[in-house]
Amino acid sequence: EGPLEKALRRNDGVRASVGGGGGGGGRAGARAKSSDHAYILSPLSFHARLRQSDRLRCVDFPKYKLTSELSSLSVMLSRPQLELGRRIAATVKPRGDVARPLFPEYRPALAISCLTAKEWWKYAVRCVGRLNRRRxxxxxxxxxxxxxxxxxxxxxxxxxxxxxxxxxxxxxxxxxxxxxxxxxxxxxxxxxxxxxxxxxxxxxxxxxxxxxxxxxxxxxxxxxxxxxxxxx
Structure with a gap:
């Protein structure tokens, strides 16, 4: 049992600070308790950039890509929320045992048959060239x-x-x-x-x-x- 689980057992709430100083944690916690709001993620001021793919089906690239830079991040979670977050992360985590197509941008959108063998051989040659850095x-x-x-x-x-x-x-x-x-x-x-x-x-x-x-x-x-x- 790690320190986080012990802290959760002693107290139903946990406050994790990433990238921030330890001294400011108590003051921020006091401000959160004194306010009428119950934030999971404390208010932040930052710039973010969002990219959305136009394709309906995304195989080897994300549908949404959000990039940003945060100097500090404060999160307040209860134990059920933390456990739910862990289950969600485990569910959306990519599986390592699932085969994914190699260079799908070259992959023919055709079934493998005698009539489409030429296209699939071209796909194989292009993939080998990409793997060997030869184009x-x-x-x-x-x-x-x-x-x-x-x-x-x-x-x-x-x-x-x-x-x-x-x-x-x-x-x-x-x-x-x-x-x-x-x-x-x-x-x-x-x-x-x-x-x-x-x-x-x-x-x-x-x-x-x-x-x-x-x-x-x-x-x-x-x-x-x-x-x-x-x-x-």
Whole structure:
């Protein structure tokens, strides 16, 4: 029996602090008891980034990906809540004895038969090449062309409202963007990487436009001031 179980046996509540100092625990606990709120997770102030996959079925990548940085985290749980959390964690934990497809972005969406043997052999060859870190120049060129098409389409589709210089996607361009995102030869990690690049490009363009606008306003104010001085 560990120290946590002993503490739970002595007291029905447990307060765990991760990354914070021990001295502030008593003060925070006193504040929690004096308030009318019963927080499981104490109020926090932080920035988080959420990514959601557009695919309905996610095999080797998460449906939702939340990333953040927390300097400290305070949790207050009762013993039943802690036991429930352990059961939930054990249920959602990935099983190690379940076979998962190798490079599913290359895997043919076809049943194995004499008619589809060629596609499955191509899949096997590509998987061996990926495992040995060997890829053909033709694959590099195909991926490069897809990336070159995807970046401007996604940037315009995601940022045209906040960036007036970006035009809205047409119906055909929206369909092309959907086809690229549903392309099974492009991994989810690749799509996320391309989106990050497009977001960074839009942010850089936004910063340049804001800087140019501030310079124009500064020059306009300076010209107005000089004109007023001459007029006086």
């Amino acid at each position: 053909s120049w033709a694959e590099f060129m195909i991926a490069y062309k897809k990336r070159k098409r995807y970046l401007p389409l996604y940037k315009r589709g995601a940022h045209h409202e906040s960036c007036p210089w970006l035009s809205k996607l047409t119906v055909s361009e929206t369909a092309m963007l959907d086809r690229l995102e549903q392309d099974r030869t492009i991994s989810a990690q690749g799509i996320m990487c391309w989106r990050n690049i497009a977001d960074a490009q839009a942010e850089r363009e936004r910063s340049k436009h804001d800087a140019a606008r501030r310079e124009r306003e500064k020059a306009k104010r300076a010209a107005t001031g000089e004109g007023g001085g001459h007029g006086g």
